[in-house]
Amino acid sequence: MDKQTPLYSRHVALGAHIEPFGGYLMPIRYGSVIDEHLVVRKGVGIFDLSHMGEFRVKGAGALEFLDGLLTNNADIPVGKAFYSAMCYPDAGIVDDLIVYRLGDDEFLMVVNAANIDKDWAWVMSHTGSFDVRITNESDQTALVAIQGPKSQELAALLTTVDLDSVGFYALARGTVAGRQAIISRTGYTGEDGFEFYISAEDAPSVWDAAMKAGEPLGITPVGLAARDTLRLEVGYVLYGNDIDHSTSPLEARMGWAVKLSSDKDFVGRDVLRRQKEDGVSRLLVGLTVEGKGVIRHGTELFQVDRRIGVVTSGSMAPSLNVVVGLGYVEKACSKAGTKIEAELRGRRIPVTITRTPFYTAGSRRQ
Amino acid sequence: MSSIPGDLRYTKNHEWVRLGADGNVTMGITDHAQELMGEIVMVELPLAGQDLRAGQSAGVLEAVKTAEDFYAPVDGKVVAANEALESDPGLVNRDCYGEGWLITIHPSNPSQFEGLLDAGQYKELAGE
Numbered sequence: 001m002d003k004q005t006p007l008y009s010r011h012v013a014l015g016a017h018i019e020p021f022g023g024y025l026m027p028i029r030y031g032s033v034i035d036e037h038l039v040v041r042k043g044v045g046i047f048d049l050s051h052m053g054e055f056r057v058k059g060a061g062a063l064e065f066l067d068g069l070l071t072n073n074a075d076i077p078v079g080k081a082f083y084s085a086m087c088y089p090d091a092g093i094v095d096d097l098i099v100y101r102l103g104d105d106e107f108l109m110v111v112n113a114a115n116i117d118k119d120w121a122w123v124m125s126h127t128g129s130f131d132v133r134i135t136n137e138s139d140q141t142a143l144v145a146i147q148g149p150k151s152q153e154l155a156a157l158l159t160t161v162d163l164d165s166v167g168f169y170a171l172a173r174g175t176v177a178g179r180q181a182i183i184s185r186t187g188y189t190g191e192d193g194f195e196f197y198i199s200a201e202d203a204p205s206v207w208d209a210a211m212k213a214g215e216p217l218g219i220t221p222v223g224l225a226a227r228d229t230l231r232l233e234v235g236y237v238l239y240g241n242d243i244d245h246s247t248s249p250l251e252a253r254m255g256w257a258v259k260l261s262s263d264k265d266f267v268g269r270d271v272l273r274r275q276k277e278d279g280v281s282r283l284l285v286g287l288t289v290e291g292k293g294v295i296r297h298g299t300e301l302f303q304v305d306r307r308i309g310v311v312t313s314g315s316m317a318p319s320l321n322v323v324v325g326l327g328y329v330e331k332a333c334s335k336a337g338t339k340i341e342a343e344l345r346g347r348r349i350p351v352t353i354t355r356t357p358f359y360t361a362g363s364r365r366q
Numbered sequence: 367m368s369s370i371p372g373d374l375r376y377t378k379n380h381e382w383v384r385l386g387a388d389g390n391v392t393m394g395i396t397d398h399a400q401e402l403m404g405e406i407v408m409v410e411l412p413l414a415g416q417d418l419r420a421g422q423s424a425g426v427l428e429a430v431k432t433a434e435d436f437y438a439p440v441d442g443k444v445v446a447a448n449e450a451l452e453s454d455p456g457l458v459n460r461d462c463y464g465e466g467w468l469i470t471i472h473p474s475n476p477s478q479f480e481g482l483l484d485a486g487q488y489k490e491l492a493g494e
Contacts, residue, residue, distance in 0.1 A: 017404075033430040034405055225404070225431045294408055294428040316407040316430055345410075345426070 005050035006142050006203040014221055021224055022113030024051035029223040036226035037318040040189050041362070044148035045222035046210055049195070050203060053116035053138040055109040055123060061130035062105045068266050069126055071249055071258040076101050081169045081184060084257050085249040086122070087268030091275060092245035093252070095119050096237065098186060100171055108182070108197070110143075112239045126267070142203035146210060147193030147230075149363035150217045155194045157213040158206075159183060163194075168365040177209030188227065190234030190362035232324065233317045234364075235286055235356025241297055242284060242312040242326050250275050251328065252284045282309065283334040286356040287342075289314075289323035291349035295342045301329055302341045302348065308333045311342065317358060324358045367494055368397035371463055375439075375479060376488035382463060383439045385479055386470075393439050394467040395427065395458060398492045403429040406458040411447035412469060418444060420478055424469060427458065440478040442471040 002020040011018055016027035027048065029036060039045045057066060066074040072084035078101050086094040095115045100108040111119045120136050127134065146154055152163050161174035161183055171184035179202035187193035198206050211219060228238065237243050243252045250258065250272060259266075260273055289295055295314035300307055314325030333340060338353040370376075375383040380399035384392045400406070408428040418424055418438035425447075427434050447469045451457055458466040473479065483491065 017402075028431075029404060032405055229430060292408065293410075294433060296433065316428070318430070 005048055006200040007048040007050060007144075007207050010204065010207055011048065011221075016221075016223060022051050023116070024113055026051055027221070027223040029225045030221050033223070033225045033229065034318045036220060036222040037229050039218065039220040040148045040191055040222055040226065040230055041319050042149065043218045043220075044146055044150040044154050044214055045220050045226070046207070046214065047145040047147065047222050047227060048207070049143040049145050050141070050200070051113035052143050053111040053113060053119065053136070054141040054197070055111065055120065056135045056137055057107045057109060057132055058105060058134075059130070059132040060105055061132045062107055065127065065130040065132045066099065066107055066109075067264055069123065070099065071254075071266060071268065071272070073259050073262070073264065074099065074101075074107070078103055079170055079172070081171060081186060082257075083169075085243075085254055086119070087249065087266070087272070088245060089267055089271065091248040091250075091268045091271035093239070093243045093247060093249060094122050094245070096239055096243060096254070100182065100184065102171075102182075114240060140200050142198050142200045142206075143195060144198065144203065144206055144210065145187060145193060145195045146214070146219075147187045147189045147222075148191050151191070151193040154210065154214045154217055154219065155183070158210060177206045179206055181206070185365065187364070188236055189230040190236075190357060190359060190364050191230075192363040192365055228313075229315050229318055232313050232315055232326065233319055233357065233359035234362060235326065235358065237284070237326065238313060247284075247328070248272065248275055248280065251280045251282055279331065281331055282328045283331050284312070284326055285329055285334050286336075286354040286358060287311065287314070287325040287327055288352045288354040288358070289325070289342065289349060290352055293342070293344045293347070293349040294323050295325045295327075295344070295351070299325075299327075300343050301327055301351065302343060303333055308340065319359050324354070326356075329353065368401055368492070369463070370396065370398070370485050370489050370492070370494070372485045374463070375482035375484060376491075377437070377439050377482060378491060379437050380492070381436060381439060383479065383482055389476060390445055390470050390472050391440060391442075391479060392467050392470045393436075394462055395436060396488070396492070397462050398494065400459050400462045400466075403427065403432060403434060405430055406455045409451040409455045409458065409468070411449075411451065412444045414444050414446060416444045418442060418471065436468060438471060439482060440471060440473045441475045442473040444469055445472045446470040
């Protein structure tokens with residue numbers, strides 16, 4: 001049975017197309033996917049991301065515990081966040097996630113909705129003798145995001161927190177529309193933006209306040225369809241599409257979030273080290289369709305008569321008006337500029353390997 | 367609630383079919399279908415002269431997030447495909463029963479048209 005987020009009734013009232021996603025009934029689009037996409041590129045859009053999972057990790061062993069579980073370095077300053085993969089011993093990916101350091105001994109892991117149960121079991125099976133207390137707060141936590149170049153202008157109407165002091169991948173605690181929140185400058189769109197972690201019961205009032213305050217800025221609710229085209233245009237991976245247990249973070253070009261040079265030990269390290277030394281045989285690349293056709297997850301890629309890979313995400317890119325995608329290809333074919341072909345219903349169309357992000361004019365801060 | 371013109375026939379695949387004075391049939395997708403799919407960004411049409419069987423895939427509609435085949439409603443030969451959709455696939459959304467038509471078929475078995483759903487039956491099928 002699919003769950004509803006605390007904002008479900010808002011989506012129904014807005015006439016959203018609602019479909020199950022990751023175990024939740026989520027708004028896929030409210031009206032036009034293209035309009036919702038472009039609003040985030042030019043103004044500000046609001047997203048209900050309450051389906052995401054939140055695990056709080058507390059205790060004297062919290063840092064050490066996470067460092068043993070995650071590919072990225074967990075020892076970051078309090079008030080900052082990092083992106084990481086969490087791997088199996090075979091280097092396949094359990095999930096990709098964002099981790100916030102809320103205190104010396106307190107972290108918040110934010111995981112993909114579809115993986116909440118799997119991740120929870122995985123995390124809990126590694127606690128061993130660590131001094132940690134882990135709570136699954138997914139059902140009690142709502143997440144409202146505002147994304148787009150006008151996000152800060154809107155956020156300033158909702159909070160007294162000094163937003164200029166909240167850098168990219170940093171967080172502050174304060175109130176949003178009078179409700180306690182973690183306010184972070186994070187997102188999945190390539191634009192500047194904020195994510196508000198609030199309690200589930202506060203979600204409707206925060207949503208309503210943001211919609212009202214954002215009216216003069218042209219705020220628009222944005223569904224998961226546009227969230228997907230937005231992330232694809234900037235080359236961000238989506239778990240279940242581009243990465244999963246069968247892919248390694250090095251194949252997915254997430255090497256920057258895999259710390260192999262330090263003495264940090266973590267699940268999957270040995271296999272990842274070997275992959276790094278020997279080199280991986282395939283790589284995730286950007287794909288631009290030169291002919292007519294839309295590549296989708298599962299579309300096969302060829303160089304002359306040889307199958308060299310497969311598309312993992314593909315869509316028309318509303319900001320660019322071309323069809324783009326992500327996919328794995330043999331390493332020898334992975335150089336930007338390489339001409340390959342996609343097979344669509346028995347027909348071959350030309351595709352060029354392209355460096356990501358496809359869309360480079362985003363307002364995201366560095 | 368979507369529009370379902372009373373003078374057209376329909377298929378279970380949410381296509382409408384119009385019988386012309388010349389005996390040819392023109393088809394497109396219904397308002398209900400275009401609303402469900404969202405913005406059509408590309409249309410793949412069959413070539414004129416192609417023979418199709420009823421229920422056979424005649425082409426593909428690509429929305430931002432999904433792709434759907436459309437199917438020949440009757441047996442016959444494709445006599446025209448809507449070339450305006452090449453440059454403006456959004457016509458399917460804006461005017462699905464008019465400028466957004468997909469193909470015209472010369473039926474080889476004209477009695478098949480009478481076997482298609484009428485507006486009342488389609489309305490029921492579409493849940494409206």
